[in-house]
Amino acid sequence: MREPPVTGGRSPDLRDYETSNCPVAGAMDILGEKWTLLVLRDLFAGVRRFDEMQARLGAPRALLSKRLRRLEDAGIVQRVAYREPGARARHEYRLTDKGKDLNTILVALKEWGDRWVNAPGRAPTDLVDRETGAPVRLALVRGGDGREVTARDLRMVPGPGAIPKRQA
Amino acid sequence: MREPPVTGGRSPDLRDYETSNCPVAGAMDILGEKWTLLVLRDLFAGVRRFDEMQARLGAPRALLSKRLRRLEDAGIVQRVAYREPGARARHEYRLTDKGKDLNTILVALKEWGDRWVNAPGRAPTDLVDRETGAPVRLALVRGGDGREVTARDLRMVPGPGAIPKRQA
DNA sequence: CAGTATCCGGTGCGATACTG
DNA sequence: CAGTATCGCACCGGATACTG
Numbered sequence: 001m002r003e004p005p006v007t008g009g010r011s012p013d014l015r016d017y018e019t020s021n022c023p024v025a026g027a028m029d030i031l032g033e034k035w036t037l038l039v040l041r042d043l044f045a046g047v048r049r050f051d052e053m054q055a056r057l058g059a060p061r062a063l064l065s066k067r068l069r070r071l072e073d074a075g076i077v078q079r080v081a082y083r084e085p086g087a088r089a090r091h092e093y094r095l096t097d098k099g100k101d102l103n104t105i106l107v108a109l110k111e112w113g114d115r116w117v118n119a120p121g122r123a124p125t126d127l128v129d130r131e132t133g134a135p136v137r138l139a140l141v142r143g144g145d146g147r148e149v150t151a152r153d154l155r156m157v158p159g160p161g162a163i164p165k166r167q168a
Numbered sequence: 169m170r171e172p173p174v175t176g177g178r179s180p181d182l183r184d185y186e187t188s189n190c191p192v193a194g195a196m197d198i199l200g201e202k203w204t205l206l207v208l209r210d211l212f213a214g215v216r217r218f219d220e221m222q223a224r225l226g227a228p229r230a231l232l233s234k235r236l237r238r239l240e241d242a243g244i245v246q247r248v249a250y251r252e253p254g255a256r257a258r259h260e261y262r263l264t265d266k267g268k269d270l271n272t273i274l275v276a277l278k279e280w281g282d283r284w285v286n287a288p289g290r291a292p293t294d295l296v297d298r299e300t301g302a303p304v305r306l307a308l309v310r311g312g313d314g315r316e317v318t319a320r321d322l323r324m325v326p327g328p329g330a331i332p333k334r335q336a
Numbered sequence: 337c338a339g340t341a342t343c344c345g346g347t348g349c350g351a352t353a354c355t356g
Numbered sequence: 357c358a359g360t361a362t363c364g365c366a367c368c369g370g371a372t373a374c375t376g
C-alpha cells in the first residue's frame with residue numbers, strides 16, 4: 001500500500017510500473033557519458049574529423065576516441081574512409097539514421113539552454129526552415145490532426161510495454 | 169583557411185563560431201551528471217519523496233542527495249516542507265517552472281529510446297492528450313503557420329548571440 | 337522517513353607524451 | 357592528421373552507520 005498521495009495522484013499511476021525498461025534510461029546509457037552529446041552536437045554542425053572535433057571540444061583525445069568508438073558500436077556514427085585526390089587516406093565520422101534521429105534531443109537541449117542558461121535573446125544559433133527562413137521550434141503535437149498541445153495538456157499513461165510492479 | 173569541405177559545406181558555416189556559449193553545453197553542464205536526468209524523469213512521473221526516488225533509482229543515497237541539491241541550486245527543483253495532519257513535518261521535491269520546461273528534453277529522450285533502444289511497439293509509457301486521449305508526439309514546427317517540418321527541412325544558422333572565431 | 341558521514345575499491349577524467 | 361599509452365587524481369558506487 002502506498003502513502004496517501006500528497007498531491008492529487010493521477011490514475012493510473014506511473015509509479016506502479018517498473019523502470020527497468022525505461023527508454024530515457026536506455027538513451028542515457030548511451031548518451032549520458034561526458035562529452036558524448038557535445039560530440040553529437042558537433043557532428044550535426046558538420047564537423048567530421050577527429051582533430052577538428054577535438055579542438056572544438058577541448059576534450060582529451062583519448063576520451064574523444066573512446067566516445068566515438070562507443071557511438072560507432074551503438075550504430076549512431078559511422079566511420080567512413082575516403083581519399084582526396086593526391087592526399088593520403090583519411091576517414092571521417094558520419095551520423096547514421098539512428099544518429100540523425102537524435103536531432104530532437106539536441107534541439108530540446110538547445111532550446112532549454114537558450115531559455116534558461118544563456119542571456120535572453122542571445123542564442124548563438126537559430127533554427128530556420130531551409131526554404132522560407134522562418135524560425136522552427138520543437139512542439140508537442142497531437143496525432144491525427146497535428147494540432148499543437150501544451151505541456152499541461154499532456155498526460156503519461158502506461159503503454160504496451162509497461163511492466164506492473166508486484167504487490168500492486 | 170579551412171580544409172576544402174568534404175561534403176557540401178553550408179553557408180554560413182556554424183563551425184566558424186565559438187562554442188563557448190553553446191546552450192547544449194550549458195544544459196549538459198547541469199543535467200549531464202549521472203542520475204540527474206533519471207531523477208527528473210521520476211519527478212515528472214510524480215515521485216516527490218527522497219526514499220521513493222532512491223528506491224526506484226537504486227542510486228546511492230549520498231549521490232541522490234547531491235544531485236537534488238545541485239538541481240535545487242540550479243533552480244530546477246524546489247524543496248517544499250509540508251506536514252500532513254497528525255504526522256510530523258516532511259518535505260518533498262517539486263519542479264519549478266524552469267524544471268517543468270525540461271519536459272521536451274525528457275520526451276525527446278523517451279521517443280528516441282522507444283524507437284532505437286527498446287523492443288519496437290513496447291514503449292512502457294505513452295503520451296496522450298489529457299482531453300481526447302489522442303497520442304502526442306514531439307515535432308518540429310514552423311513559426312507563424314505552425315506547420316510541421318521534417319529534420320531535412322531544418323537549417324541551423326548563426327543567431328544573435330553567435331561569436332565569430334578570430335582569423336575568419 | 338530523510339537524509340549526512342565515512343570508508344574503500346574501482347572507474348572515469350584530464351594532462352601529457354608518444355606513434356603511425 | 358589520427359589516434360594510443362600512461363599516470364595521478366577525483367569522483368562514483370556500495371556498504372554501513374549515525375542523526376534528526
